[in-house]
Amino acid sequence: MEDRQENTSDNLFVSESRQESYIEKLRSVKLISFPWCLIFLTATIALSLAFFHLFVAAFGTPESRAFRSTHLAGMLVLTVLTKPLWRQSLTDPVLVESGHIDIRKLAGLILDLIFIFFVLSIQTYTLYDIEAFQQREGNLSTTDVLAGSMLLILVLEAARRVVGWPMVIITTFFIVHALTANYFPGFFFGPPVSYARLIDILFVRADGIFGVPLMVAATYIVLFIVFGAILVRSGAGKFFLDLAIALTGHLRGGPAKASVVASAFLGTVSGSAVANVATTGAFTIPLMKKIGYSPRFSAAVEACSSSGGQITPPIMGAAAFIIAEYLRVSYITVLGAAIIPTILYFATVYIMVDLEADKSGVKCIEKKLLPDIGKVLRTGWHQLLTLIVLILLLAIGYTAMLAAFGGILVLFILSFISPHTRLSTFDFLTAFETGIRNAVPVTVACACAGIIIGSIFSSGIGLKFTNSVITLSGGSLFMLLVLTAGAAIILGMGMTTTAVYITVAALVAPALIEMGVEPMGAHLFAFYYGVVSTITPPVALAAFAAAGIAGSGPMRTALTSARVGIAKYVVPFAFVYNSSLLLNGPIWLSLVSFFAAFAGLWALSISLEGWYQGRAYPLQIRVFLGTLAIALFLPPHELILGFSGYFFWVVAFICIGFFYRYANRPLRASVT
Secondary structure (H helix, E strand, C coil): CHHHHHHHHHHHHHHHHHCCCHHHHHHCCCCCCHHHHHHHHHHHHHHHHHHHHHHHHHHCCCCHHHHHHHHHHHHHHHHHHHCCCCCCCCCCCCECCCCCECHHHHHHHHHHHHHHHHHHHHHHHHHHCHHHHHHCCCCCCHHHHHHHHHHHHHHHHHHHHHCCHHHHHHHHHHHHHHHCHHHCCHHHCCCCCCHHHHHHHHHHCCCCCCCHHHHHHHHHHHHHHHHHHHHHHCCHHHHHHHHHHHHHCCCCCHHHHHHHHHHHHHCCCCCCHHHHHHHHHHHHHHHHHHHCCCHHHHHHHHHHHHHHHHHCCCCHHHHHHHHHHHHCCCHHHHHHHHHHHHHHHHHHHHHHHHHHHHHHCCCCCCHHHCCCHHHHHHHHHHHHHHHHHHHHHHHCCCCHHHHHHHHHHHHHHHCCCCCCCCCCHHHHHHHHHHHHHHHHHHHHHHHHHHHHHHHHHHHCHHHHHHHHHHHHCCCCHHHHHHHHHHHHHHHHCCCCHHHHHHHHHHHCHHHHHHCCCCHHHHHHHHHHHHHHHHHCCCCCHHHHHHHHHHCCCHHHHHHHHHHHCHHHHHHHHHHHHCHHHHCCCCHHHHHHHHHHHHHHHHHHHHHHHCEECCEECCHHHHHHHHHHHHHHHCCHHHHCCCHHHHHHHHHHHHHHHHHHHHCCCCHHHCCC
16 A cells, blocks of 8 residues: 555656656657757757756846846747647647648747747847947837837737736736726726837836846746756655655544645645646545545645645745845745744644544544655655755845755755655756746746736826725725735636736735735735635636546535635735734734634634534534634734723633533544
8 A cells, every 4th residue: 555655646746747848758759850849949948048047046147137038038939839829739740641731730830930030039139239228218219119019919928828818918908008098987097108108118117027026037936946846856746745644644534634734845845726736636635535535525625735835935826036025025034924824724724624524424544554754754854954955045144046046956965865866967957947837927927917017107007096995995904905805816816826916916005005004914915815716716726626636516616615725715814903923023922823813713614614523513603603713813902992802812712712622522532
């Protein structure tokens, strides 16, 4: 059983780390042809970008505009090569079986080549005399306007290919609004911006395409994605999964708890909820079903656990870097602020799993059938050490770029400790290529986000939107948070997490800050509700992916995911009202707030499940527990003014503690 488990998880993560790798394909090339030449070109560009970013990390960033435009140009070319127009892949032949030319595929190939030609032409034009180009800021030539217009079209087309239509539509809306604001009603009304000025802002200045989002993508995000790709290639996925199963497999509902723990581990190197589902879910969902969980609940647990990876330090779906840049704080400060909310989220999913296991009579797995924890640690301890070194480098003051570069070097050295993790030159090249390709949609999304920010800046809609939202909320912080949450969830159904965060942060975060919310809390609130769309109906991508593996109904799975992942909806409100949950203030207050929030989430979980220690509770008790839970999410001064607020807080603690101890049978009977 243990061997079968190890082989299954090993094959799982090997396939993930090598999926669609062009270097893998080149290894088997025996006949040189045009499609294979394109594959070779794609692999070469990806590796060149990887080494370029490593060189920059080691020796310093060159002139900012040249660096960012080179990064974007390379990613745009890779967009075309990895997502060709009207063909499944680069190897999809233009000639059909009968020997005739497929006109549609041929047209797609020609348009792709034209796309690449324009990308390279614009890059050459801007870099040929970059000082003269930048000095024309505010007084563009006709050629500048044409080049900027073409780059906008290319970025939007790239976004359509690798991000999706919603990103294109939203970006286009803000461009059109900036140009025609005098035709819009309400707070969207305003003076229009001339086309030349808009191109100046979006193309020449550092307020548009080449603004903060793209800078962060080129400087930090790509290196961390490459680091994660190398770590996964070295077998970290299998190690984390085996470690999670060894730690929790013998507990009640062990495979489900292993899914929670494994996804928390994997979230440290992966920022994709769907990718986490595909990796850990292919192994844990069948195990959960086998021991007694329903397919729907199994899929929901995996979806919630995997989506938690996007809020788990140190990568956090790549948005943590942008948050740090916007707030002008260190990256480690953002990671510190995210620790308590992350623990609360995974703890709540873990509690839900345990309650459902007790409710459904799910058994545990015998220890003799599980991986030996000592053996797992002996073979993979150095992979944990790599993550520790990365976090330590950040903690002692190294920049995120240098920390990522140092992490890659340490990972390279430590990979030779064990034959199970030893990487050949071919493995490293494949990991580099995979990492760069994974960074393509992030870069394109950041470029679109820069267009949105530049358009908002040029039209002045940001300030109007802030004032209008405050007016619409009636001066109520709670209503403003609800409006912000709704907007982020809707945007998140069609945009990447990073793009959603940037858009919501640009439009609504200033309103939250103006209402008295801590800047860190305002930005993390926008980020968390951009992430929650992955488990929120009707477009819950992580839940749908897990439902496909489990064989359950997608929409019912999404609804169950929203219940299991309730902490992701509640915790952002909690840390907005109580910023000590973000380590803002004295440590003792953060600890007290953490335990209070944990108790509240435990009570809320029981209220939603209607089950604790073998008893289905009536609606009145469940509502009472839910009320106590909400009280504990807030600091005392938000409940009732003065000393009575603390008194109410203590009473809520005592009531929940009494329920915890005397609910049905002694606590020790339910501890597993």
